[in-house]
Amino acid sequence: xxxxxxxxxxxxxxxxxxxxxxxxxxxxxxxxxxxxxxxxxxxxxxxxxxxxxxxxxxxxxxxxxxxxxxxxxxxxxxxxxxxxxxxxxxxxxxxxxxxxxxxxxxxxxxxxxxxxxxxxxxxxxxxxxxxxxxxxxxxxxxxxxxxxxxxxxxxxxxxxxxxxxx
Numbered sequence: 166x167x168x169x170x171x172x173x174x175x176x177x178x179x180x181x182x183x184x185x186x187x188x189x190x191x192x193x194x195x196x197x198x199x200x201x202x203x204x205x206x207x208x209x210x211x212x213x214x215x216x217x218x219x220x221x222x223x224x225x226x227x228x229x230x231x232x233x234x235x236x237x238x239x240x241x242x243x244x245x246x247x248x249x250x251x252x253x254x255x256x257x258x259x260x261x262x263x264x265x266x267x268x269x270x271x272x273x274x275x276x277x278x279x280x281x282x283x284x285x286x287x288x289x290x291x292x293x294x295x296x297x298x299x300x301x302x303x304x305x306x307x308x309x310x311x312x313x314x315x316x317x318x319x320x321x322x323x324x325x326x327x328x329x330x331x
Contacts, residue, residue, distance in 0.1 A: 167192050171204060180205040184219035195219040198234030211235075214252045230254050247271035249282065259283055263299030274299030276316050294318040 169185030169192030170178035177190030184201055185192040186208045195201050195208035200222050211217030211234045214225050218236060225231050225238035230251035241251035248271050250259035260271035260282040278286035279295050279302050289295055289302035294315040296303055305315035306325075314323035324330055 169194065214238075230256065245271045247273075277302075 167173070167178050169182045170180070171182045172178070172180035178187060178192050181187045181192035182204050184195055186195060186201060187205075198211050198217070199208035200211055200217050200219055201208045202221050208219075209222075211222050213233045214230055215222045215233075216225060216231055216236060216238050217223075217234055228241055228249060228251075229238035230241055230253045231238045232253045239254040241248040241254065241257060245257055245260075247261045247264040248257035248259075249261055251257045251269075256269040257266060257271055258269075260266055260280075262282050263274050263280055264271040264282060265274060265280040265286050266272075266283055274280035274286050274295065277289045277294050278299065279289065280286050280299050292305055292313055293302040294305050294308075294317045295301065296318060303318060305312040305318065305321065308318045309315055309321045311325045311328040312321035312323070313325055315321050321330060
């Protein structure tokens with residue numbers, strides 16, 4: 166008898182159980198990074214963004230990721246606090262608003278830009294600055310009276326005619 170064998174003939178295994186593969190009449194557990202969830206079939210490679218055991222491969226929940234062959238999914242925020250969605254713990258696919266995605270990493274939105282968490286930053290129009298969260302462009306003169314150009318609504322760079330910068 167061979168562990169994992171469910172059908173044999175003349176001391177040679179013919180069919181292996183779930184989580185095992187057949188090699189030269191004997192059953193062997195699927196190696197690390199591979200799984201088999203159907204008796205009598207070969208072991209398949211585990212995929213990225215899935216938790217994997219020798220008998221199953223389960224997609225990671227939203228906000229989690231896994232490298233190919235990982236036994237469990239890891240929260241995306243292990244790689245970057247602004248990361249909301251990822252395929253692996255270090256490969257972000259969606260960031261919080263106020264950040265943009267650059268090569269799988271979340272980057273804080275730059276001065277006078279707004280970011281939606283996925284695409285590249287969008288520059289604010291002249292006379293507008295981005296709010297503290299980096300998600301909205303607001304006219305400079307709303308938070309800085311008599312200001313016509315500003316940096317992120319906290320520093321006036323050009324005043325209306327008749328007013329001077331302090």
